[in-house]
Amino acid sequence: MSVAYQDLREFIALADQLGAVRHISGAQVFHEIGGVTEVAAGLAHAPALLFDNIPGYRSGFRVFTNATTNAQRAALALGLDPTLRPLDALKLWKEKRTGLKPIAPAVVGDALFMENSARGDDVNLAVFPAPHWHPEDGGPYIGSGALIVSRDPDENWVNASIYRVQVHSRNRVTIQFDHTGRHGSMIAQKYWSKGQGCPVAIVIGQDPALFIAGFEYLPGGQSEYDFAGAIKGVPIEVTKGPVTGLPVPARAEIVLEGELLPFPENSLPEGPFGEFTGYYAADKRPAAVMEVTGMHYRNNPILFGSPPLKPPRFHFGLPFRAAGIWANLEALGVSDVVGVWQHVSQLMTVVALKQRYAGHAKRAGLIAAANSYMGRVVVVVDEDIDPSNLADVMWAVTTRSEPSESVDIIRNGWSSSLDPRLSAEARAQGATANSKMIIDACKPYHLIAEYPRASALSLAAARVIEEKWGAALR
Incomplete structure (x- = not known):
């Protein structure tokens, strides 16, 4: 069975038809979008939120949060019946998960994220409403549910996992891998050991099947694209990023391309950032720096946000x-x-x-x-x-x-x-x-x-x- 949506916008439309989306106008990026997200996630029905008319940003530059925080929308994201009881939905997912067969992505020529594009000195991340999610976060986080795409230089497989991304300037962000055992970090170290930057693409506003795949603990050599294709029952459509050549989802909302500079000689202090335990686990710490040389986005782009929140609020309504x-x-x-x-x-x-x-x-x-x-x-x-x-x-x-x-x-x-x-x-x-x-x-x-x-x-x-x-x- 294939899922009923092709991208994030179609998923939002389906959730809206279920009465599960609240449209919020006028919330500030500094703590307010994060605060509304946290309060909503604590409600019994935990609605999804689509923020627009964000002060200081162009109308139509939106933020979507709480995508899969309840069982109904988590089931919808997996292509399951959203009316199932939570335990029945989880049992069905267990059975489906056991029998999943990877489906390789399909390369297409047209990319919706190329409706707007800037390179070099024209890159300016300040156009996107990146929220300060928690009151004591170290800065705005454009990536709290973003895919970080990189390719292993030796084995040629593509990793597309979820790592957090903090904005530091108009063209510089940090990517926090948590520890050196993460596949994204291991791939980057292969480039750094040769004194080279690691080509990366940050995908923001991918569809929820890719979001779920990005959280999975997959073995090295297995791409999240293949796993997301298995969830959906059809290949993920990808296209080559014009700067890095990396495969990126053609229907993504925002794509940032560039290089993750050799670490630790290039680093910036990242954090602190509220964790899923409901606490700050660490103060500022050095993180790898990405220099963004290409910025692409759809008309009226949607920044997908999934910040960690105090339990029992969680990214997924199905555990x-x-x-x-x-x-x-x-x-x-x-x-x-x-x-x-x-x-x-x-x-x-x-x-x-x-x-x-x-x-x-x-x-x-x-x-x-x-x-x-x-x-x-x-x-x-x-x-x-x-x-x-x-x-x-x-x-x-x-x-x-x-x-x-x-x-x-x-x-x-x-x-x-x-x-x-x-x-x-x-x-x-x-x-x-x-x-x-x-x-x-x-x-x-x-x-x-x-x-x-x-x-x-x-x-x-x-x-x-x-x-x-x-x-x-x-």
Whole structure:
């Protein structure tokens, strides 16, 4: 099944038809666009936002945010039925993700982003409304959901991942790779080791399938273009950037081309920048500098923004990493998993299963903990609990777990330098491990038959009621 949109504008139109887009006029780039984005992301329906008439910028130069922050639009971006219940949509994505076959991009001659173009001294990034997303950010960020495109000089494969981009002057930006193990950084280092700049293209306003692909952890040598094509069921249309020759999406809103200058001899202080944990993880730090020598954009361009926000607000309304954990559990032979979900921006993982034997829940919890990036809490619940409903999960925790018996602590687990709980000493040493708590919130296996019966509707019975009476209730 192919998705129903070709580019960001068509996706916005589809979301608008669902009543999921709010049109905002007159918001300032300095903290206000970011503030409205954060408040909207915290609402129950978490609407997408299209900002226009931004003071100090030409009318029609717009900013689009909260593209996929709820389950409905995340499903829409994946080509799934947006009316599906969140857990059903995630299960369908898990099944689709497992069977995806890469589809190589198709090279086309015409590029919509070439409607306007400037090079050399005519490049001026100040025409774009790049927001200061958080109150203490170090500057405007034109790239909070942008693809950074580069080509491996030895193996010729193209990387197109999400890295943040801060504007420093009319033609200079910094690209922050987080750490040297990122594919974009590894490719750049191959050029830098020869004393050369690394050709790069920054793609802003790509379609949401490319945005999702840019966040995926793909193996080296596999391009995000191929993965996005698999999501869409059709090839991504690309064209050669006129400055770098790199393949860039032909229907992108904005494309910036140039070179990432050799690092660290060329650097600028980048940040601070609010992270997805809801904290500033670091102060200013040196970052690689890109000299922009080509700037191209569509008429009335849309700057795509997806800043990290305080949890539970997150880039995606469907927790894609939970689908990966779900698939891992099944691949390792853990039977009868009925659902996996992640809360608090993927920092808390919940596994729901039908217990078949003593230790079933513990086995699932250990595997989930081992695969929970940065997460500190894993909860395992019975099949009558909806793992996507945090209130339901906490009901299980408070009525089925016994703190003295149901909690395990795993030390030296998978974490990150973004973890706000790390000490300064650990951070300096690169020691980024954390502990993880596994809560068994299932009925004790040996007491299942005699455990008090729940008084509420079962999930299946509740669905029957919703299908019959849901329209009246809404």
